[in-house]
Amino acid sequence: MAAAAPAAGKGKRKRHLSEDDVCLLQRYNPGTILTALQEVAQHAEGRIIDWRAVVAKSATGITSAREYQMLWRYLAYHHDLNESIEAGDLPLGDDSDLELELEPNPSETKEALSEASALAKALISRSSREQASGHRINLDVPALNTQNEKIVRVPSKQLAQSHRVTNVTCPVSNPKQLSHIVPSPTHLDPNGASKKRKKAKAWSKEEDADLAAGVQKYGEGNWEVILHKCNFDNTRTPDQLSQRWALKRPGGSTKPASTKHASVGSEERSATIKALHLAVGPMPVSSALRSGREQSIQHKSTAFAPKMPQVRSAVTPSLAPALALPVQPLRVAAEVQSPLRHGQQAPGQGAPPKLSNASNNTRKKQAALPNSTFSPSSIQAAAIAAGGRLATASTAANLLKAAQSKNAVHIRSLGATSLKSSASFDHGTQSGGSQHLESLNASAVNGVSGVSAVNQSGPPAGAETKKALGTTLAPVPCDSEENEDGSEFCAITLDDLFPEDAKQPETVDTKAKQPETTGPKAKQPENADPKAMHQETMDPKSKQPDTLKVGILDPKDKDMLEFDQYVASQGAHLNTDDLNKSKCTNSASQAQGLVGSQKNPLKLTPVDGKANPVTAAGRGKPVAAGVASTGKKATIPISHLAAGTPRGIVDTVNANAPIRRTLTRRAAALVPAGCQAPPPKHAIDAKGCQMTNSIATFVSSGVPASSQASTPAKDANKASPPSSSCQPKPDSVAVNGAIRAVKSVAKKGNLPAAAARQ
DNA sequence: ATAGGGTTAGAA
DNA sequence: TTCTAACCCTAT
Structure with a gap:
């Protein structure tokens, strides 16, 4: 007026x-x-x-x-x-x-x-x-x-x-x-x-609250609906809502810490906690979410990987800082470090997750660096949660059937992967179905191995590996640091994880095409079977009952163990929960709202050949394989038959960040990670694990198989050996079946719209 | 629908 | 004048 x-x-x-x-x-x-x-x-x-x-x-x-x-x-x-x-x-x-x-x-x-x-x-x-x-x-x-x-x-x-x-x-x-x-x-x-x-009309708190509520209720993206259902005055437009949400949504905020939301960290933490609660129910999350040194304690977080998939909302980057649960599936403890992280602190004694709010320059930057500190387990947790959305009960069942019926997909076991991990590091700008495959197989399954090798081989090997891996490890050479308990750590920066952002994409293709050359020197005692590298990912033979050496938790891991055990105990339940329930429920949407956007992150490229996986994966950040692998001196033999037991934290890493871009892979990679994990000592529900495995299987091999079979993706040429190994075979029928299953699930709305669209 | 960048208005 | 938030436009 x-x-x-x-x-x-x-x-x-x-x-x-x-x-x-x-x-x-x-x-x-x-x-x-x-x-x-x-x-x-x-x-x-x-x-x-x-x-x-x-x-x-x-x-x-x-x-x-x-x-x-x-x-x-x-x-x-x-x-x-x-x-x-x-x-x-x-x-x-x-x-x-x-x-x-x-x-x-x-x-x-x-x-x-x-x-x-x-x-x-x-x-x-x-x-x-x-x-x-x-x-x-x-x-x-x-x-x-x-x-x-x-x-x-x-x-x-x-x-x-x-x-x-x-x-x-x-x-x-x-x-x-x-x-x-x-x-x-x-x-x-x-x-x-x-x-x-x-x-310009400033957004009032009320409006923001309405917006958040609207998003919770009607979902991100339904701005028209939100606009009309919530009491926004008629000066607002859907676009404005979208923009505002982009600014304000938890985890997506580009706000610097200095402004209104001073303690993003605590917000994210609480959001994370809530999300986690939603995922695994009431449990001593607090112990798992503790910040500080304890948080960095080595931990077999893989154990709870399969237990969390029911988190419907995407676990955005915000989850990572809060869930700093290190993982140590192998013998090397790796911690992803943000460049912002001060000092070269020994990961094992990592400082409390420090949220980086400082760099607020561009949204792009934010997307690339959603948080400053990743710990393997946090990443995994995030990915798990994100990946969990892949698996509704029905989906899981379908996938399980599909996978079991034909033994269609077999993810190469750790032992077989050896040095190809380099490929997994080099996804940078690589795109195409091949990337999916590669990512899934190499990074999810093998990535850790590769890193482990790097770490274990000591500085020289690390340096070499770094080279071999392209630029991904460049910013922070994988210097081995030995913890008090002898664990070795590899510090990896976000640039390492996201070379694309580090603007070093050129190396990607080259490396991807020559995965074998990457880390011959990386030592992988347990699995160093050169032939394995050439094995088809889907080849049952790759299913080697390798014995994994998983570090025994030391006393300070008690909390983590507790966490694991709890999650393990929740496994079956969680895995059979009906995702649909959470679709629009308050809690689920709350998680979404609190934790971040879930729509974007989830892109199930594999579902449909029409969808060009390249888009999702091509832009995806390189898989930071191996980030997670950790290990301790004491080892426990672990059979990772099922689905190849990827040490999948790697892919999870990406899940943390621009989830939107690469979730397809990450989620997939992630799930298997979870499945593999259950160390014997953790009574994990086999069923749940299997289901998860099925899903993992599907995703892992399904993507490439699908894309290759039906879509000559423009980047198909870049298909690397691993991916080519995934050529549709008789077995792939099951894969396709799984795909269909997922697809149908997606159509039913069990998967986020974005996923369904794919 | 969204990301990203540019423009503009208002506040400090 | 500078900074920030909101708006607008365009490409994807």
Whole structure:
């Protein structure tokens, strides 16, 4: 509303009075309001307004000084309108009425003038109607063309009778609403006032809350629905909602820590906790989520991998910092370090997850560096949670059937992978089905191995591996650091993980094409079967009952173990939970809302040959294989028959970050990771594991198989040996079946829309 | 639908 | 003048 604005005095706040304010009032005729504003301006010479004097002379018809004050405060400060005010009530005594100074004659803009003009006409129009119906409101509305005549003058006597108007038909300046009443401002002002950018309207907390609630209720992306179902004023557009959400959504915020949300960390942490609760039910999450050194304790987090898939919401990067649960499926403890992380702290004694809010330069950057600290397990946890969405009960069942019936897919066991891990590091910009395959097989399954080898081989090997791996490890050479217990750690920066962001994509292809050459020197004692490298991923032979050496938890891992055990105990239940339940439920959506966007992250490329996996995977960050592998001296033989027991944290790493881009792989990789993990000591439900395995199997091999069979992806040429190994074979039938199964699930809505679209 | 970048308005 | 938030536009 153009006539608005008790406006700014020097150093005072300024507020625009919009038509919405008037609409909200419902109690007062707009003319009354305008008159009141004018009167307030006239009486606002001192610090304190003498409301009684104002009322005495008021033309508004308002007889209660208190009411008058209340109206003003509503208009100026959005104070509540108190319904129960008697005529004799005294105004409040405080002197806060003029925190906003009055500008009786604010300078008008073209837009304002046109709006005001429209408003005036609307008022006149209504006035005419009311006149015809006996409700005469005598509004003398000038065109507001001059500085001194902006305020509607309302003859006092009429207003005295009519200042209370019930069901005020709100005159609007919004062209949409106005169009049926009076010519739109567009017509009134052909000079482009209507073209002018809308005045920025700050988002109130209420709006943000509404938005969050809307997202929870209707899901991210349904901005139209949210817009209409939630009480957004008509000045908001779906686009604005989307943009706002992009800014405000938990985990997606680009806000620097210095601003409003000072403690993003705690927010994310709590969000994570909630998400985790949703995933695994009430449990001593706190122990698992502890920050600080304890958090970095080596931990067989793989044990709970299969237990968490029911988290429907995407676990966004925010989960990672909170879930710093290291993993040590192998003998090398690896910790992903953010470049922001100060010092080269021994990962095992890592500082509390430090959220990086500092770099807020670009959204891109944010996407690439959602959080500053990844620990393998946190990553895994995130990926698990994300990947979990792949598996509804039915999906799992279908996939299980498919996988079991034909033994269609066999993920190469750790032993077979040996040095190909390099390929998994080199996904950078690589795209195409081959990438999927590669990622899944090499990074998910083998990645850890590769890293392990690197670490175990010591600095020289690390350096070499770094080279072999391309640029992924460049920023932070995989220097072996020995922990007090002898565990070795590999520090990997985010740049390592996301070479694409590090702008070193060239190396990708080359490496991908020559995976074998990558890390011959990387030592992988347990699995160093060169032939294995050439084995088909789907080849049953690859299913080597390798014995994994998993470090025994040392005492300080107790909490982690506790966590694992708990999760393990929850395994079956979680795996059979019906994902559908959570689809729109509060809790699930809450997780979504709190933890972050789930729509984007999930892209199930494999489902359909039409979907070009390249898009999702091609842009995907390279798989930071091996990040997770860790190990301790004591070893426990672990048979990782099922689905090849990928040490999949690797892919999980990516799941943490721009999930949107690579989730297809990550989720897939992830699941197997979980399955493999259950160390003997953890009583894990075989069923749940199998199911998960099935899914993993499907995803892993299914993607490439599918894409290769049906889509000559543009990057198909880049197919690396591993991927080619995944050529559809008789066995792949099962894979396809699994794909179909998932597809159907997706169609049923069990998978996020984004996934279904794929 | 969304990301990313540019533009604009308002506040400090 | 600078910074920030909101808006707008365009490409994907």
